[in-house]
Amino acid sequence: MTRAMAETRRTVQKDAVRRALDDAAGFVSAQRLHDLLTGGGEPVGLATVYRQLGALAEAGQVDTIALAGERLYRACTSGEHHHHLVCENCGKAEDIALPSEDWIRAIAAEHGYTVAAHVLEVYGLCPACAALSS
Amino acid sequence: MTRAMAETRRTVQKDAVRRALDDAAGFVSAQRLHDLLTGGGEPVGLATVYRQLGALAEAGQVDTIALAGERLYRACTSGEHHHHLVCENCGKAEDIALPSEDWIRAIAAEHGYTVAAHVLEVYGLCPACAALSS
DNA sequence: ATGCGTGCAAACGATTTGCAGAGAA
DNA sequence: TTCTCTGCAAATCGTTTGCACGCAT
Numbered sequence: 311m312t313r314a315m316a317e318t319r320r321t322v323q324k325d326a327v328r329r330a331l332d333d334a335a336g337f338v339s340a341q342r343l344h345d346l347l348t349g350g351g352e353p354v355g356l357a358t359v360y361r362q363l364g365a366l367a368e369a370g371q372v373d374t375i376a377l378a379g380e381r382l383y384r385a386c387t388s389g390e391h392h393h394h395l396v397c398e399n400c401g402k403a404e405d406i407a408l409p410s411e412d413w414i415r416a417i418a419a420e421h422g423y424t425v426a427a428h429v430l431e432v433y434g435l436c437p438a439c440a441a442l443s444s
Numbered sequence: 445m446t447r448a449m450a451e452t453r454r455t456v457q458k459d460a461v462r463r464a465l466d467d468a469a470g471f472v473s474a475q476r477l478h479d480l481l482t483g484g485g486e487p488v489g490l491a492t493v494y495r496q497l498g499a500l501a502e503a504g505q506v507d508t509i510a511l512a513g514e515r516l517y518r519a520c521t522s523g524e525h526h527h528h529l530v531c532e533n534c535g536k537a538e539d540i541a542l543p544s545e546d547w548i549r550a551i552a553a554e555h556g557y558t559v560a561a562h563v564l565e566v567y568g569l570c571p572a573c574a575a576l577s578s
Numbered sequence: 579a580t581g582c583g584t585g586c587a588a589a590c591g592a593t594t595t596g597c598a599g600a601g602a603a
Numbered sequence: 604t605t606c607t608c609t610g611c612a613a614a615t616c617g618t619t620t621g622c623a624c625g626c627a628t
Contacts, residue, residue, distance in 0.1 A: 319602050319607055341592075355610045360593060376510040379618080380592060395557055404555050409547060414566055421538050422571035423529055430564045432548055437556035453582055453627055475617075489585045494618060513593075514617060 326352040327362040328385075336403045337375060337382035337396070375431060393429075397436035406432070460486040461496040462519075470530060470537030471509060471516035509565060527563075531570035540566070 330347050331338070338346070344359045363383050366372040373384045375394065384403065395404040408430070418425045464481050465472070472480070474494050481488045497517050500506040507518045518528075518537075529538040542564070552559045 317603085317607070321602075321608060323609070339592090357594080357611075358609055361608085364594090374512075376512050378510050378515060381512060395552055395555055397557070404557070406551050406555070409551075413543060417540050417543075418529055418566060418568055421529055421540070422574075423531070423538070423566075423568045424574050425566060425568040427568070428564065428566040430562065432552060432557075432559060432562040434552055434557045434559040434561070440556075440558045451582075451628085455583060455627075457584070473617085487585095491586075491619080492584055495583080498619095 322352075323354045323358050324362055326354055327359055328366070331363075331366075331372065331383065331385045334384070337373075337384045339380050339382055341380075343383070393431065395432045395434065397434065397439055402436050404436075456486075457488045457492050458496055460488050461493055462500070465497075465500075465506065465517065465519040468518070471507075471518045471528070473514050473516055475514075477517070509563065527565065529566045529568065531568065531573055536570050538570075 326347055327343065330343055330350070330352070334343065334346065340360050340363050341356070343363070344354065344356045347354045347359065363372065367374050367383065371386055373386045373394070375382050375384075375396070392405045392407050395406045397403065411428070414428055415425050460481055461477065464477055464484070464486070468477065468480065474497050475490070477497070478488065478490045478493045481493065497506065501508050501517065505520055507520045509516050509518075526539045526541050529540050531537070545562075548562055549559050
């Protein structure tokens with residue numbers, strides 16, 4: 311008899327993608343990740359990168375931000391809820407936590423809404439880039 | 445002699461796009477806007493919709509949010525800064541204002557960042573949809 | 579009359595998917 | 604062996620662009 315269960319197998323590619331994602335400090339596009347892997351002697355198919363990224367995102371193990379035309383991914387070591395402070399110039403990103411998110415629920419409640427999720431992205435210049443444009 | 449100046453002509457399509465955008469309560473994709481226009485007896489080319497949307501966005505007359513795979517636009521009547529409370533079920537959206545956004549700057553400052561802009565979208569269920577799923 | 583704006587369709591870039599073969603369990 | 608995962612390439616999807624014509628000025 312057969313067991314009906316969706317299993318997830320461990321493969322070289324999976325680890326490679328995961329590792330490359332960890333190595334990349336900030337957010338990277340699927341394509342760029344693919345380049346890094348290929349260039350780094352880890353021949354992983356582009357489709358596989360997309361599939362892994364998609365899986366990881368769904369599993370909540372990576373953060374995703376949608377930029378015009380493409381999606382960027384970033385390793386999310388902890389499953390904790392947090393937001394991002396992204397440098398518009400160099401793309402570097404910092405994780406930031408909100409002091410309190412109660413006001414979100416409060417405002418939503420005023421409108422009769424039930425909050426399911428929220429997205430917050432803060433864009434600006436990191437210290438280094440701010441210094442350059444001085 | 446000729447005058448060298450980029451002029452902007454008033455056309456039926458421009459007005460149509462602008463109007464359709466105003467009528468749409470929440471965020472709409474370029475494609476959907478095109479459908480609305482076409483369906484509403486305003487035969488506007490899809491390319492034109494994109495061009496207008498792009499122009500309006502650049503002129504700061506519309507808000508834009510990048511969602512996975514597509515961009516959504518929304519009329520920005522006033523140049524005022526505000527955020528959105530979007531119903532995940534029916535797509536309706538409410539404008540919401542933050543009680544204070546100082547904490548954003550404060551947190552950014554802790555990381556040495558200069559804040560240029562920020563995006564906040566809250567997703568949930570509007571009163572009507574919440575009632576249905578009770 | 580002049581030249582910007584439009585429409586159509588081809589071009590594009592990012593992401594997804596079908597299918598046959600490779601490898602994990 | 605069995606069945607998931609990978610690779611490749613073709614297929615999608617949203618968006619952009621080249622070109623010839625119409626219309627606003």
